[in-house]
Amino acid sequence: MGAPVAAVLSELRAQLEAAGIEDPGADVELIVAHVLDVARGRVQALAILGTELGDDELARIRDLADERARRVPLQHLTGRAPFRGIELEVGPGVFVPRPETETVAQFAIDALRAVPDPEPLAVDLCTGSGAIALALANEVPTARVRAVEKSPEAHAWAARNVARLGDGRVELLLGDVADLDPGAGDPAPGPLAAAFDPLAGRVHVLVSNPPYVPSGMVPRDPEVRDHDPELALYSGTDGLDLIRVISRAARRLVVPGGLLVLEHAEGQGRAIRELLATDGWRAAATHQDLTLRDRATTAIR
Incomplete structure (x- = not known):
């Protein structure tokens, strides 16, 4: 079943921090934003509002977080790099x-x-x-x-x-x-x-x-x-x-x-x-x- 955005952010932030990611909070928010196809700021708002993620969304987010924990570049996961x-x-x-x-x-x-x-x-x-x-x-x-x-x-x-x-x-x-x-x-x-x-x-x-x-x-x-x-x-x-x-x-x-x-x-x-x-x-x-x-x-x- 799904889970609240805030809880998912907290859980996956800890996972990426343990993996040695330099800015785990930002990376998790960007992964969630990518899956939901929203801006990063919207992810933060959804967490405050208590929004829950659907099962499919949650599964995809967890898969990407697992890859990031294996030190696959965030940009490879999202397919985008700002410059x-x-x-x-x-x-x-x-x-x-x-x-x-x-x-x-x-x-x-x-x-x-x-x-x-x-x-x-x-x-x-x-x-x-x-x-x-x-x-x-x-x-x-x-x-x-x-x-x-x-x-x-x-x-x-x-x-x-x-x-x-x-x-x-x-x-x-x-x-x-x-x-x-x-x-x-x-x-x-x-x-x-x-x-x-x-x-x-x-x-x-x-x-x-x-x-x-x-x-x-x-x-x-x-x-x-x-x-x-x-x-x-x-x-x-x-x-x-x-x-x-x-x-x-x-x-x-x-x-x-x-x-x-x-x-x-x-x-x-x-x-x-x-x-x-x-x-x-x-x-x-x-x-x-x-x-x-x-x-x-x-x-x-």
């Missing part, structure tokens, strides 16, 4: 966007807004779900955005989000960012390089949240370690292999005076500033996120 006011579709095979990345997107958004060109051009490399690319298009309506993703699984999620939220201003490409590296010496560049050739020296902002975890450093959180795609996490022994590629590729694409924005881990800022300076970037600076941890480095072409 800067938009709601992205996510699931297995794609990196779940983090709140910290919203700070990274802000640097790109601010730079795009300052471009005098009536249609500023942005590129988002390693787009994953399309989070940053779609945030740029949503918050800078005059911008044109080109996004690239290597993983076919992640690209499929990004394509769904671009179709629903891109308003025709985000072009999504499937390909390996390494193909854009002018130092690779490939005598026969692939279709991705050919697609970007016309953009050489025309991109106003290039932003990326690339893989940056060192290959020997296994993430502690099961949600990341067991569910985020390895392709979106690891990048060589120091975590900077792809960032080196992006720096060189961006030098060819970004207009003089344009901006490069890179997300990275705490403790990588100095090494990134040094490699950017070596590649000819100017005014490299590392910035903190809302948790006061180094999160992004910017540089000027």
Whole structure:
């Protein structure tokens, strides 16, 4: 039989707390909201009003709570991830966007807004779900955005989000960012390089949240370690292999005076500033996120 919303929230909050979930109360409320197809605030109101859940609703809520207790990401259970006011579709095979990345997107958004060109051009490399690319298009309506993703699984999620939220201003490409590296010496560049050739020296902002975890450093959180795609996490022994590629590729694409924005881990800022300076970037600076941890480095072409 069913049970009162308040009792279910209390019971499942304790279950998730015992499983080590960081914010069990919020997760339970979001699970209930997902099953009932209501806003989280409505769940809180239903608890106060003494509303009871039906048997089918309760069974589904318990099943999802059990999965969350096994550290399946909440976003995989609901199929949704919020990011800067938009709601992205996510699931297995794609990196779940983090709140910290919203700070990274802000640097790109601010730079795009300052471009005098009536249609500023942005590129988002390693787009994953399309989070940053779609945030740029949503918050800078005059911008044109080109996004690239290597993983076919992640690209499929990004394509769904671009179709629903891109308003025709985000072009999504499937390909390996390494193909854009002018130092690779490939005598026969692939279709991705050919697609970007016309953009050489025309991109106003290039932003990326690339893989940056060192290959020997296994993430502690099961949600990341067991569910985020390895392709979106690891990048060589120091975590900077792809960032080196992006720096060189961006030098060819970004207009003089344009901006490069890179997300990275705490403790990588100095090494990134040094490699950017070596590649000819100017005014490299590392910035903190809302948790006061180094999160992004910017540089000027």
